[in-house]
Amino acid sequence: MNRTTVSLIAGTAALAAVTGFATLSSPRAADTARTAAELPVERTSLLCPSPSTSDIAETSYTSFTPVTKDAGSGGTAELQAAAEESDGKSKSKGKGKKPGKPVLEPQEPGKPATGDTSGGDAPALVGTAEGKFAPGWTVQETTEVAAGSGRGLQGVNCSAPDTEFWFPGVSTAADRTDYVHLTNPDDSAAVVDIELYGKDGALDSTLGEGITVAPHSSDPILLSTLTEEKQENLTVHVNVRSGRVGAAVQALDDKLGGDWLAASTDPSGSLVLPGIPKDATAVRLIAFTPSDSDADLKVQLASPSGLITPAGNETLHVKAGMTTSADLGDVTRGEAGSLVLTPTDTSVPVVAALRVVRGKGDDQETAFIPATRPLGTRATVADNSAKGTTLSLTAPTRAATVKVTASAGSEGGEAVSKTFTLKAGTTQNVAAPTPTGLKGTYALTVEHVSGGPVYGARTLAVTEEGVPGFTIQTLPDDRGMVAVPEADQDLSVLQK
Numbered sequence: 001m002n003r004t005t006v007s008l009i010a011g012t013a014a015l016a017a018v019t020g021f022a023t024l025s026s027p028r029a030a031d032t033a034r035t036a037a038e039l040p041v042e043r044t045s046l047l048c049p050s051p052s053t054s055d056i057a058e059t060s061y062t063s064f065t066p067v068t069k070d071a072g073s074g075g076t077a078e079l080q081a082a083a084e085e086s087d088g089k090s091k092s093k094g095k096g097k098k099p100g101k102p103v104l105e106p107q108e109p110g111k112p113a114t115g116d117t118s119g120g121d122a123p124a125l126v127g128t129a130e131g132k133f134a135p136g137w138t139v140q141e142t143t144e145v146a147a148g149s150g151r152g153l154q155g156v157n158c159s160a161p162d163t164e165f166w167f168p169g170v171s172t173a174a175d176r177t178d179y180v181h182l183t184n185p186d187d188s189a190a191v192v193d194i195e196l197y198g199k200d201g202a203l204d205s206t207l208g209e210g211i212t213v214a215p216h217s218s219d220p221i222l223l224s225t226l227t228e229e230k231q232e233n234l235t236v237h238v239n240v241r242s243g244r245v246g247a248a249v250q251a252l253d254d255k256l257g258g259d260w261l262a263a264s265t266d267p268s269g270s271l272v273l274p275g276i277p278k279d280a281t282a283v284r285l286i287a288f289t290p291s292d293s294d295a296d297l298k299v300q301l302a303s304p305s306g307l308i309t310p311a312g313n314e315t316l317h318v319k320a321g322m323t324t325s326a327d328l329g330d331v332t333r334g335e336a337g338s339l340v341l342t343p344t345d346t347s348v349p350v351v352a353a354l355r356v357v358r359g360k361g362d363d364q365e366t367a368f369i370p371a372t373r374p375l376g377t378r379a380t381v382a383d384n385s386a387k388g389t390t391l392s393l394t395a396p397t398r399a400a401t402v403k404v405t406a407s408a409g410s411e412g413g414e415a416v417s418k419t420f421t422l423k424a425g426t427t428q429n430v431a432a433p434t435p436t437g438l439k440g441t442y443a444l445t446v447e448h449v450s451g452g453p454v455y456g457a458r459t460l461a462v463t464e465e466g467v468p469g470f471t472i473q474t475l476p477d478d479r480g481m482v483a484v485p486e487a488d489q490d491l492s493v494l495q496k
Contacts, residue, residue, distance in 0.1 A: 075131020275457025376477025398452025
């Protein structure tokens with residue numbers, strides 16, 4: 001093997017360990033993929049949006065990295081404010097502070113680290129983890145707002161930068177104030193297009209084109225400023241022309257509280273939306289297809305006893321390029337549930353989300369559940385408490401076994417694990433373990449042991465003055481491991 005071939009293999013392995021992606025353009029690439037080794041990623045980035053403009057908001061951040069075999073002994077992780085150095089081209093006024101002392105600095109994998117802010121001037125955060133802190137790194141942003149528009153509990157998993165996002169479930173109606181937060185972690189400006197799709201197709205607007213997000217900055221874009229149309233059920237498409245950003249939607253309702261809407265998983269013919277609270281009083285499904293063809297979907301609820309077809313909502317027809325919604329009412333009827341969408345005939349890619357309401361009358365609060373990826377090998381969610389945490393898991397197609405580990409507490413306690421078996425087509429609110437001698441908050445890590453794909457979500461709930469505040473985060477695969485071609489594979493085909 002010559003030096004050129006060796007260098008190619010070494011470079012590919014290094015790239016994969018850092019970015020989570022590797023490929024070789026050769027006739028033997030398929031064979032290499034089948035025998036590839038899995039290694040922990042060596043570096044990862046997460047972006048947290050600016051939490052709230054309310055002066056009475058209180059925000060906490062919880063960072064956690066699961067202990068990962070072969071992750072090495074060195075490394076660091078930190079979250080700090082994104083610098084707000086506007087170049088005058090941004091379409092909104094971002095708030096924040098230049099980088100300074102990190103909001104939090106985890107000390108070791110396996111134990112949560114916490115930080116907090118108060119008031120309405122909290123900045124967006126940029127985080128980087130390296131070495132042993134990178135594989136499966138998770139950061140939760142949780143905000144309590146006591147009163148005003150969007151009051152209640154707002155939570156979001158800080159996300160990795162990307163180049164495309166879909167958000168079904170946004171609104172420009174008079175009683176909603178929705179912002180899409182764009183955070184640029186890089187040294188060069190990002191250029192972003194924001195497209196809005198309603199019940200009749202694309203909304204006429206040029207104000208969302210060519211939005212410049214300055215380096216190391218974050219911009220909250222008020223969606224109602226991009227169009228004069230007032231519609232309750234919309235889909236937002238964020239497309240990054242150059243650079244990359246983190247994106248999340250903050251949806252604030254005058255009467256129904258508010259929460260963060262995370263991006264739906266990539267458009268797909270079949271989707272799972274896990275973890276509908278069993279006491280949900282109203283559930284709305286919002287779906288959109290970017291395809292040129294209409295989509296016809298079979299709607300099912302994965303309940304504790306199996307798949308159920310909701311009466312009156314057996315199917316959903318989604319017109320090409322148009323947003324469709326359906327009110328499902330109290331679809332769970334007091335039991336744990338997850339929504340499963342599958343094509344009735346030809347598969348057409350779709351994105352979807354649920355708006356979920358708990359409570360009645362003046363004591364109502366809202367959260368969102370986007371369609372999500374399966375948990376894959378492992379998924380983690382942080383900022384759990386001894387009371388008020390519900391872990392919901394569903395196996396929509398085949399029975400599966402998972403291992404759930406409660407980490408040590410942020411202020412004390414020992415990790416505990418428990419194994420669960422899920423029947424095919426069911427959803428269970430599992431009795432997740434809590435750390436022995438818990439003090440502070442803890443993380444839950446779910447590992448796939450055997451069987452079919454598993455989807456999950458975690459609900460945090462608090463009650464303040466009778467108002468049932470809650471927030472829901474899904475549990476997609478943490479992408480902490482990456483397949484890397486074995487160095488001893490015969491790649492002589494690459495030689496010239």
